[in-house]
Amino acid sequence: MNRKTIFSTVIATSIIALTACASATPIATTSNNTDNTTSPTSVSNTSPEVIAPTETSNPVSNETAPTATSNSTASMDPSLACSGGKTTASTTMELTEGPYYTPGSPERATLYEEGMAGIKLVITGYVFDTNCQPVANAWLDFWQANANGEYDNSGYTLRGHQFTDANGFYTLTTVVPGIYPGRTEHIHLKVQAPNGQIITSQLFFPGVAQNDSDGIFDESLLLPIQETSAELQAQFNFVVATP
Ligand code: FE
Numbered sequence: 001m002n003r004k005t006i007f008s009t010v011i012a013t014s015i016i017a018l019t020a021c022a023s024a025t026p027i028a029t030t031s032n033n034t035d036n037t038t039s040p041t042s043v044s045n046t047s048p049e050v051i052a053p054t055e056t057s058n059p060v061s062n063e064t065a066p067t068a069t070s071n072s073t074a075s076m077d078p079s080l081a082c083s084g085g086k087t088t089a090s091t092t093m094e095l096t097e098g099p100y101y102t103p104g105s106p107e108r109a110t111l112y113e114e115g116m117a118g119i120k121l122v123i124t125g126y127v128f129d130t131n132c133q134p135v136a137n138a139w140l141d142f143w144q145a146n147a148n149g150e151y152d153n154s155g156y157t158l159r160g161h162q163f164t165d166a167n168g169f170y171t172l173t174t175v176v177p178g179i180y181p182g183r184t185e186h187i188h189l190k191v192q193a194p195n196g197q198i199i200t201s202q203l204f205f206p207g208v209a210q211n212d213s214d215g216i217f218d219e220s221l222l223l224p225i226q227e228t229s230a231e232l233q234a235q236f237n238f239v240v241a242t243p
Contacts, residue, residue: 089132105143109162124235127140135164144188176232203223
């Protein structure tokens with residue numbers, strides 16, 4: 001009896017052990033599968049890449065930067081102040097004079113000289129008061145660097161002043177200035193109604209990479225450049241305070 005009992009106990013134990021092993025194995029396998037299944041977690045790694053396309057939606061929003069185009073469209077307004085039947089306007093934005101202004105420039109509307117390096121540029125426009133009335137005989141004084149980014153600080157090359165006509169109209173014929181360290185392309189100017197307050201400012205050019213890094217640059221002073229076969233043209237209206 002004892003032997004039978006022992007024998008059956010051994011059998012029973014080994015059956016239990018086998019069952020345990022058998023069940024344990026599947027569990028292990030399952031857990032392996034689970035690990036493999038967890039690899040889809042690496043699918044969740046893929047999902048960050050899926051998120052990347054979401055970043056692609058950022059470039060799209062960068063393309064929404066054309067909203068900046070709508071800004072630059074808005075910036076067309078300052079250049080054409082008082083156009084389109086407007087009856088009021090803010091005075092032209094003032095910017096620093098910089099270190100290269102020389103008083104007493106010759107009176108001339110053409111700063112361009114025959115054979116001068118650079119792209120010829122003609123800027124036309126009006127000087128208005130803040131009620132959009134044209135200002136006759138307004139004083140405009142322009143100075144700028146040459147195409148190589150150099151100022152004539154001993155003479156008056158690319159420096160000149162002029163007065164608006166009876167309609168408040170002016171024309172400046174010059175060249176596109178070059179850049180110099182720290183500055184983007186710009187033309188300096190002073191404008192003043194007779195006996196009015198002088199406004200000192202600068203004009204800028206669209207599409208110049210250095211505009212973004214120039215601390216003085218302001219898009220409200222961008223020239224709306226148009227290219228003709230012979231030269232560049234732009235219209236810019238100034239608004240000044242009258243006494
Ligand atoms: Fe300058």
